[in-house]
Amino acid sequence: MQVLRTVTVVEHALIPVMEDAAHTAVSDRLTPVAPYITSHEAEALLKINDRHPGFCQRTVGAVKLAQHCGIVRAASCVLEIVPKVGITSDGDDASRGRAALLSMLHQAGRLKVSAIGSAQQGAVRAPLLEIFIQEFLLCALDVAQSGLISRYVPQSGDLTVVKGRFHAQGQLRHNLARPHLLHCEYDEFTVDNLYNRIIRAALDACRHWAKLASSQRLWFELHARLTGVAQVRVRSADVRRLRYDRQTLRYRAVMQWCEWLLELASPDLRTGSTAAPALLFDMNKLFEDYVCRREELKEADSPNIVIRQGPQRALIMQGKRSVFTLKPDVTVWKKASANAPFSLDRIVDAKWKSLNPNSDDWGVDEADIYQLLAYSKRYRCARLELVYPRPVDKNEGCVPPVFRIDDGEAGRVTTITISMAPLI
Incomplete structure (x- = not known):
């Protein structure tokens, strides 16, 4: 059986496209050997866009990946895509990215990962x-x-004694010259x-x-x-x-x-299909699930209610038709007293994006702030939170900002808290 080489890259990476012969000539002069894929493998990756839109795109001499992480099996290699978890790049990005991916998959409830113990140590080799x-x-x-x-599984066979139902036509077909055998149909209780x-x-x-x-x-x-x-x-x-x-x-x-x-x-790969089978996770959706699960655990011992992906509301009503539907990642509801109804306490939105602690606004996207302000206006909520992944190499002394917005109403200040969720 052909031995598949493993190509490990970080999300959003550019993977050079070159043929094996050309790469062998280059690798004789370079150490270590850089990741690469062949033109046939590149075509297989592009086919994945049919099942995972936006997975990758072709550029000059390379394939540009997006935010999907996981495994793709091409004809002669296994492409391993891990999340970027550090502000700077170093040689340990792959092992820490694996640890972060496994931790998020486990804590988000996507799958049970026994290797989570080693993932907590910060690296998976x-x-x-x-x-x-x-x-x-x-x-x-x-x-x-x-x-x-x-399970009881239907069986048929030639037996020396009757078991189940005797099949006369089968007896004539199979055992006309073997009268000592009886053709029977029966149910067998088996693990098969x-x-x-x-x-x-x-x-x-x-x-x-x-x-x-x-x-x-x-x-x-x-x-x-x-x-x-x-x-x-x-x-x-x-x-x-x-x-x-x-x-x-x-x-x-x-x-x-x-x-x-x-x-x-998939047997399609062996029969010449250009589609590459893959086990991929959209990091935007996975991080949303991860943050939602963290909020549920945070409020587990309180009477508060955590709602995922809702409730949905329209930002604008055009007559009876709703326009611009809003759907927050997480809303947390609490009671002012035992007999009071639940009221919205805060809105949490997860963003799988990198922050820049060296910038005054920490590199927070303006569109994300405007989105939260729309939530604040429509849901009448003054406590908002943007959650980003915490870089593994971030200085612990750096504290994300809290943006306070005075909307002009007496005594009403909207706060947007920037927080970071640890991945490992």
């Missing part, structure tokens, strides 16, 4: 693909150790069902991707527990069609991993 495979193996082993589900077959298919798909000794050990342990499950061809679309009940609900997490891994192992 293993490639994302290796980490995702380990998480799949750990999740699948947890399901297997608690007992693989069994669709749910476990999907896990087995994902396990087979990642066999040659697991490079670390710890991953290989987990792979063989899970393989031993699935010996009674047949190898069948499964696609990620088959996983999405699954239905869950009380017995199979515990399979939901591992099925998510299976869907992603089977997507990366």
